[in-house]
Amino acid sequence: MSGSGGGADGGGGGPPRATGYDEWVEALAAGQGFYLACSNGHGSLPPRRVCPDCESRDLSEEPLPEAGEVVTFSELHVAAPAFADETPYVTAIADFGPVRLTGVVRGVDADAVDVGLAVGATATDPREGTDGGSRRRVVFDPR
Amino acid sequence: MAARVLLPHMSRASGVRVAGVGLTPFGAHAGRTGRDLFAEAALAALDDAGVAAGDVEGLDYGNFMGALAERQGHQAPLVAEAAGLRCPATRYEEACASAGVAVRAAVQTIRAGEADVLVAGGMERMTNLPTPEVTEALAVAADELFEVRAGVTFPGAYALMARAYFEAYGGSREDLAHVAVKNHANALDNEYAQYQREITVEQALDSPTVASPLSLYDACPITDGASAVVLVSEAYADDNDLDAPVAVTGTGQGADRMALQDRAQLARTPAADRAAEAAYADAGVGPADVGVAEVHDCFTVAEVFALESLGLYEPGEAVGAARRGETTRDGAVPVNLSGGLKAKGHPVGATGGSQIAELTRLLRGDHPNSDAASDATVGVTHNAGGTVASAVVHVLEVVE
Ligand SMILES: [Zn+2]
Numbered sequence: 070m071s072g073s074g075g076g077a078d079g080g081g082g083g084p085p086r087a088t089g090y091d092e093w094v095e096a097l098a099a100g101q102g103f104y105l106a107c108s109n110g111h112g113s114l115p116p117r118r119v120c121p122d123c124e125s126r127d128l129s130e131e132p133l134p135e136a137g138e139v140v141t142f143s144e145l146h147v148a149a150p151a152f153a154d155e156t157p158y159v160t161a162i163a164d165f166g167p168v169r170l171t172g173v174v175r176g177v178d179a180d181a182v183d184v185g186l187a188v189g190a191t192a193t194d195p196r197e198g199t200d201g202g203s204r205r206r207v208v209f210d211p212r
Numbered sequence: 213m214a215a216r217v218l219l220p221h222m223s224r225a226s227g228v229r230v231a232g233v234g235l236t237p238f239g240a241h242a243g244r245t246g247r248d249l250f251a252e253a254a255l256a257a258l259d260d261a262g263v264a265a266g267d268v269e270g271l272d273y274g275n276f277m278g279a280l281a282e283r284q285g286h287q288a289p290l291v292a293e294a295a296g297l298r299c300p301a302t303r304y305e306e307a308c309a310s311a312g313v314a315v316r317a318a319v320q321t322i323r324a325g326e327a328d329v330l331v332a333g334g335m336e337r338m339t340n341l342p343t344p345e346v347t348e349a350l351a352v353a354a355d356e357l358f359e360v361r362a363g364v365t366f367p368g369a370y371a372l373m374a375r376a377y378f379e380a381y382g383g384s385r386e387d388l389a390h391v392a393v394k395n396h397a398n399a400l401d402n403e404y405a406q407y408q409r410e411i412t413v414e415q416a417l418d419s420p421t422v423a424s425p426l427s428l429y430d431a432c433p434i435t436d437g438a439s440a441v442v443l444v445s446e447a448y449a450d451d452n453d454l455d456a457p458v459a460v461t462g463t464g465q466g467a468d469r470m471a472l473q474d475r476a477q478l479a480r481t482p483a484a485d486r487a488a489e490a491a492y493a494d495a496g497v498g499p500a501d502v503g504v505a506e507v508h509d510c511f512t513v514a515e516v517f518a519l520e521s522l523g524l525y526e527p528g529e530a531v532g533a534a535r536r537g538e539t540t541r542d543g544a545v546p547v548n549l550s551g552g553l554k555a556k557g558h559p560v561g562a563t564g565g566s567q568i569a570e571l572t573r574l575l576r577g578d579h580p581n582s583d584a585a586s587d588a589t590v591g592v593t594h595n596a597g598g599t600v601a602s603a604v605v606h607v608l609e610v611v612e
Contacts, residue, residue, distance in 0.1 A: 090357045113474075114358065121469065141379070141478055143371035144424040145363065149348040152363050160363040162372060162473050169473040171362040179424075184379055206361050 083204055089116025094205045098192035102133035104168045112167025136212060137163035137170065139186040144179045151204075155195070163188050163209055172207035187212050228322045229449045229456035230608070231329075231442040232261025233569035238437040238557030239406040240339040246275070246282055246438075247294035250335040253438035253562075254295035257331065257569075261442040262454060268442075269327040271301035272318045274310030274334025275561035280349045281337050291335060295440075305561075307353035308510060310334050311439060312564025312595030312604035316463045318443045319606075328448040332568075333440035336559035346434050350560070353598040355471040367431055367511065369472060369599045371423035374513040376478035378425065381528030383516070385425055389416035390535040391512040392429045392554055398541060399551025401580035404566075406433055406557030430512040435557035439565030441572070458572045462497065462607030464490025470601045484521035484596060484603035491592070492523070495607035499523035502545060503588025504574055506567040508596040508603075509552040518594045519547065522605070541584040549574055549581040564595035568606065575610050 093115045096103055104112045107120035108127040119126050142161035145152070152158065159174040159182050170190055174182055188209035195204065234256025236249050250273070258265055273288045284290070288301035304314040311334030318332040338346055350366040351359075359369065377383060393413055399405035416429035449456045466486030469475050476482070492498055499522060507518035519530035524545060533539045539547035550556045550570035553563060571591045573579035585591070589610045596603045 084361075087357055121474070141372045141376040143368050143375065143426075144421070145365060145368045145371075146420070146424075147343070147347060147365065147367065147422050148363070149351055149360070149365055150344050151348075153344060155363075158363060160368055160372070162478070171359055171364060171471070171473045173363050184375070204361070206363070207358075 094192045094207070097133070097190060097207065098205055100191070102190060103130045104133050105129070106131045106167060114168055131167070133168070133190065134165045135189060137165040137188050137190060137209070139182065139184055139188060140164050140169065141184065142174065142182050161188070161209055163190070165190070170207055172209045174209045174211070177211045227446045228319050228460045229444050229446060229454070230458045230460060230568065230572045231263055231444045231449060231454050231456040232257045232259070233572050234258070234260055234440045235404045235566055235569050236438045237404050238435050238559060238566070241436040242339070244436070246278055246284065246287065246335050246337045247291050249337065249436060249438040250291040250333070250440070251294040253333060253335070253440040254297070254331055257333070257440035257442050261456070263329060263442050263444070265296045267329045268297050268299050268331050270299050270318070270321065270330045271297055272304060272314040272330060272332040273301060274304050274312070274314040274564060276305060276307055276310050276336060277349045277352065277560065278337070280352070281341055297331065306602050307597035308508065308558070308560040309564055309595045309597035309602050309604050310561040312567070312593070312606070313465065315441065315443070315564060315568055315606065316465060316604050319460050319463050322443060322445050328445040330443050331440055332443060333438065333565035334562040335438035336561040337436050338434045338559060339436050343434065358471045358473060365423065367423040367426055370511040370513060371426045372472055373478050373517070373599060374425055374511070377513060377516065377531070380479035381531065383531035385417060385427070386413065387531045387535050388430055388512040389413045391509065391515050392416045394534045394540050395509060395548050395552040395554040398549050398581060399555035402551050402556060403580070405551040405555055406435055407551070407555045426511055426513070432510050432553040432558040435559040437557060437559035437562050437566070439562040439569050441565055441568050457610055457612040458575050458608055459611045460606055461609045462491040462495025463604070464488060464494060465602070465604045466490070468601050470598070472599055480527060481517040481521050481596070481600035481603065483600050484518060484594060484605065487603040487605040488522045488594070491605040491607050495609065497590055497607060501590045502592050504549065504571070504585040504591040505545060505547045505594065506550060506571045506591070507547060507552070507594040508563070509548060509554050510558055510596070512554065514596065515547065515552065517600065518596070521603070522592060522594055541581060546584050549579070549584055564593070564604065567593040567595055568608070571608050575608060
């Protein structure tokens, strides 16, 4: 429950496993981002057994569109401990068509982020190698 | 959004009366346990009702983060014991709407004829944790995988919604500052409020940014506190000659996709739309009947969302309501005469019960701000969980 926090010295070796999500975020990091499409064309993200829009259980992995568009964002000045070293940072929701993603915007001044900004999505681990667990997170790069 | 269709139901619900209410002062209660806070509120509610603890048949209790703040789970029987209640007790957890759904459960149980006397309410202890840990604990109400790991905090989530609202409808930080100023002014005479002091629009606008476009004075404080209400059947009230002029006549609850990214839109709160529609239909009233409202202003912009979901304003219109003086104490429909979460404080698991307590006192005439609601016979409470993935609305009416 407190998996995102506790800091690097939390002793837990990273957040708890989240099968489905973990594979999804690893794929995003490898440039193989995907989403789940139901037989009626609704998009969703794993782990899923059923489409949250139409109850279809026929879900297939489809490539995530390469470019998204920021629909809203905020520059955060007060963060939870896991992000304490990074404030201020910008978190945004970006629309990729069949799905929207939430991520940290990097590589651009906060003042340059605006609704409509075109971004690509990947995933990084800011503490790569510091412990056994993955803390990969969704990040957006302006494109 | 299309106009609501409100079914002219018979009011099923005049059968549940608010017999008594109790609160702790909201604020910092250094060192005090959650069980002691809830006991104070529950005993005050029983005294207010004139109901003996031995008559209470169940406790419906809200708490959100007790396992993080006090390392205490399984709280319901613990706090029941502390309050001298020897009855079945159940904890409800729906983030900041925990006590709202606890009250709803009690109303439904009494209506179903399963009980005549129940205590509902909640407790939260928060100030014992440092602010970063409170921030982390509150974020547990968001989607851990898709939101929290992407840096979303509770203020951050409402900031994402606020910007979406501004993009869709307009409005400004100054509009929101007027909400904060109004709610602080309302709290001045409320002895239970955490902040009994006025602020100015300039102070609000100049306060430090927490999550743009929201600043410190857009946010409710971190609060310890507890709330309790004694709900009884009409038959019990009659048989025991209770002075209980206020009834819960409508209850409604709604849900939405958990993560903001999965919502059809971010500038509205459909879960609260659904909760309001259900509660109004249940009570057989509509928005035009509402004379006073206590709504979930965990952030100033949340009051705006609430007023639009309650049908008191069209989409895009509520952001200027406080600035125009329509929701101030002299306005047509005063909103958050208690001071709201913003100034009264927000012990998250207690808030839904405190809204019922404050509104009951406003309607029955013994609240310091009752004079501002003297024409009101119908009031609503709006209690939201997380970023309104859950919402519960109650209609209270003066029936005697
Ligand atoms: Zn579908």
